[in-house]
Each structure stands twice: as structure tokens, then as C-alpha cells.
Amino acid sequence: MTSTDNSTPDTDPGPVELHARNVAFDVEKAPLHWIPGHPYASNLITALNLILPEGERWFVQTYNEALPLVRDEALANTMRGFIGQEAMHAAAHDKVIWDYVEAHGIDPLPYHRQMEWVFRKLLAPKTDGTAEQQRKHLIERLWLIAAIEHYTAVLGDFALNSSWREAGGDPTITDLFMWHGAEEVEHRCVAHEVAVYFGDSYLRRARVMLLVMPSLLLIVFRGGRYISAHDPAGPISFLQRRREYRRGVRANVLPRIGGVIRYSLTYFRPGFDPAEVGDTAQAVAYLASSPAARNAS
Numbered sequence: 001m002t003s004t005d006n007s008t009p010d011t012d013p014g015p016v017e018l019h020a021r022n023v024a025f026d027v028e029k030a031p032l033h034w035i036p037g038h039p040y041a042s043n044l045i046t047a048l049n050l051i052l053p054e055g056e057r058w059f060v061q062t063y064n065e066a067l068p069l070v071r072d073e074a075l076a077n078t079m080r081g082f083i084g085q086e087a088m089h090a091a092a093h094d095k096v097i098w099d100y101v102e103a104h105g106i107d108p109l110p111y112h113r114q115m116e117w118v119f120r121k122l123l124a125p126k127t128d129g130t131a132e133q134q135r136k137h138l139i140e141r142l143w144l145i146a147a148i149e150h151y152t153a154v155l156g157d158f159a160l161n162s163s164w165r166e167a168g169g170d171p172t173i174t175d176l177f178m179w180h181g182a183e184e185v186e187h188r189c190v191a192h193e194v195a196v197y198f199g200d201s202y203l204r205r206a207r208v209m210l211l212v213m214p215s216l217l218l219i220v221f222r223g224g225r226y227i228s229a230h231d232p233a234g235p236i237s238f239l240q241r242r243r244e245y246r247r248g249v250r251a252n253v254l255p256r257i258g259g260v261i262r263y264s265l266t267y268f269r270p271g272f273d274p275a276e277v278g279d280t281a282q283a284v285a286y287l288a289s290s291p292a293a294r295n296a297s
Contacts, residue, residue: 016186016280016284017081018078018081018082018084018085018186018187018190019081019084019085020081020084020085020087020088021085021088021179021183021287021292021293021296022088022296023088023092023179023290023292023293023295023296024092024292024295024296025092025095025096025172025173025175025176025292026172027095027096027099027100027172027173027176028099028103029172030100030170030172030173031170032046032101032104032106032231032232032233033233034046034169034170034173034174035164035167035168035169035170035253036167036168036169037167038167038244038247038248038251038253039228039231039233039236039244040224040228040236040240040241040244040245040248041244041245041247041248041251041253041254043224043227043228043231043236044220044221044223044224044227044228044245044248044254045177045254046096046100046101046173046227047220047223047224047226047227048093048177048220048223049093049096049097049100049101049108050097050101050108050111050112050115050223050226050227051115051219051220051223052089052090052093052180053089053090053091053093053094053097053115054090054112054115054116054118054119054120055115055119055148056086056087056089056090056093057087057090057119058119058120058123059082059083059086059145060083060086060087060090061125062125062138062141062142062145063079063082063083063086063145063194064083065125065138066079066138066142066194066198067079067080067083069198070194070197072197075193075194075197078190078193079190079194081187081190082187082190082191085183085186085187089180089183092176092180093176093180096173096176097112101227104232105230105232106227106230106231106232107230110226111222111223111226115219118219123141123144125137125138125141126138138198139195139198139199139204140204140208142191142194142195142198142199143195143199143201143204143205143208144208144211144212145191145194145195146191146192146194146195146205146208147205147208147209147211147212147213147267148191148212148216149184149187149188149190149191149192149274150188150192150209150263150264150267150274150277151212151216151260151264152184152188153184153185153188153274153277153278154255154260154263154264154277154278155181155184155255155260156180156181156182156183156184156185156188156278156283157181157185157277157278157279158181158255159177159178159180159181159182160178160181160182160185160278160279160282160283160286161252162252162253163251163252163253164177164178164253167251167253169253171291175290175291175292176292178286178290179286179287179290179292179293181283182282182283182284182286182287182290183283183287185277185278185279185280185282185283186280186283186284186287188274188275188277188278189273189274189275191274192274202270205267206267206268209264209267209268213261213264217257217260224241225241228241263277
């Protein structure tokens with residue numbers, strides 16, 4: 001996993017105006033094990049398709065709730081760009097769930113329903129209580145999004161610096177995750193800025209990350225286990241998953257958990273800046289070359 005100093009004057013593109021790219025991915029011919037020789041790595045990354053759409057729709061819903069309360073027009077415009085990108089991410093991954101995972105004999109519905117419960121029930125807006133209590137609940141959800149977006153930026157940075165293409169990864173699936181990762185790096189500062197605008201609190205920031213850190217890792221690995229248990233090539237056992245995970249890390253097709261946790265710990269530093277993760281210039285360069293982004297209508 002690589003992080004680059006964004007202050008370098010000859011590579012930093014400066015402020016980037018966020019906008020949704022109307023991308024499409026034809027995954028009909030993509031194999032389930034889209035990274036050749038790495039079935040578990042393929043399944044673990046594909047598991048993100050079972051998780052992301054509901055989470056990103058929840059991001060959009062929460063930001064649409066917060067947007068009318070923002071008096072800073074520059075921040076409001078950035079939020080609109082973020083909303084457009086996250087809505088497009090949800091739509092792109094939805095298609096992959098049903099057109100790709102299901103086509104390979106895996107029923108995504110049981111796991112998808114778990115994600116629906118998390119984001120539509122557990123994290124739903126608070127409709128009872130006073131207006132002040134509702135606002136506090138909104139701020140808690142905004143900080144939750146900021147913590148999750150820290151993770152997605154870390155994973156986006158990994159995607160841009162992974163060896164998927166060198167390993168012969170399916171071009172369409174590889175582009176799907178690299179396009180998404182590049183946009184996560186591109187808008188990595190937005191969620192933090194929004195949360196700070198509504199209620200700058202180190203205590204709240206740290207408390208939420210303590211919740212998010214183990215929860216996200218658990219959800220992602222549960223998804224990988226679910227797909228691996230229903231893999232048409234045969235179930236992948238716990239011991240096989242552990243062995244294959246280590247092999248995937250060595251091949252740079254999976255991120256090292258220790259590295260993810262180390263990046264997570266930077267979030268607890270009082271002077272934390274989301275721009276420390278990833279390289280905007282690298283993200284923008286990939287988005288300029290991505291087949292799906294270049295063909296976007």
C-alpha cells in the first residue's frame with residue numbers, strides 16, 4: 001500500500017471539482033476468479049460488491065439530509081459532487097451483484113439483506129426525540145461516514161497501486177475497482193470536512209473510529225467467507241483462506257491488514273489530514289485513462 005506526499009508541486013493538480021462519471025461495466029464474460037490463480041483474493045475483493053451499494057446509498061441519504069443545513073456554498077457544491085459519485089458507485093456495484101455474482105451460481109440475497117438491515121435499520125435517521133437530538137444523531141452519522149471514507153481511501157490507494165493488472169486480472173473487473181478506488185482517493189477529504197463543519201470534536205472522531213475499525217474488517221471478511229462458501233469451484237475452507245490471504249498479500253493483489261490498521265491509527269492523531277492518504281494526481285491520471293470513465297456518457 002502506497003501513500004504519496006500530495007504537496008509535491010509538479011504532481012499535485014490542486015483542487016479538483018468532483019463530478020459523477022456515468023460509467024458502465026460489461027461483466028458478462030468475466031470469470032468469478034477474476035485474478036488468475038487467486039480464487040480467495042478474487043472472492044474477497046468481489047465481496048465488496050455485496051457491501052458497497054447499501055452503504056453508498058446510505059451516504060447519499062445522509063448527505064441529502066445534511067445538505068439543506070449547509071450555509072457554505074463551496075462545501076455544499078463539493079457535497080453535491082460527492083453525492084453524485086457515491087450514487088454512481090452504488091449503481092455500478094448493484095449491477096455486478098446481480099449480473100455477475102448471481103451468474104456464477106451465487107445467490108447474493110442473504111448477505112445483501114444483512115447489509116440492508118445495517119444501513120436501513122441500524123443506521124437509519126432518528127425520527128423521534130427533539131430537533132436537537134435528531135441533529136446530534138445526524139452529526140454522529142456524518143462522523144461515521146468520515147471514518148468509513150478513511151478506510152475507502154486507504155483501499156482506493158491500494159487498488160491504484162495493486163498488481164491486479166500485472167497478475168492478469170480481468171480487465172473489466174479490474175477497471176471497476178480501480179475506477180472506484182480512484183474516485184475514493186479523489187474525494188477522500190470531503191467526508192472529514194463535512195463532519196468538522198457540523199461538529200468538530202476529536203472525542204467524537206476517535207470514538208466513531210474505534211467502532212468502525214473492527215466492524216468494517218469483520219463485514220468484509222464475512223463477505224469473502226460467504227462467497228467462498230458458495231464458490232461453484234468448491235468451498236474454500238478457513239485454513240485455505242488464511243493461506244491464500246497471505247499469498248495474495250505477497251503478490252500485492254490483497255492489502256496487508258497490518259498496513260490497513262496502521263493507516264487507521266493515523267486517524268487518531270489530533271492533526272490528522274485525510275489528504276495524507278493516497279495521491280490525487282495518481283487518482284486523476286487513472287480516471288483520465290480508465291476505459292469505463294473514458295466511455296462515460
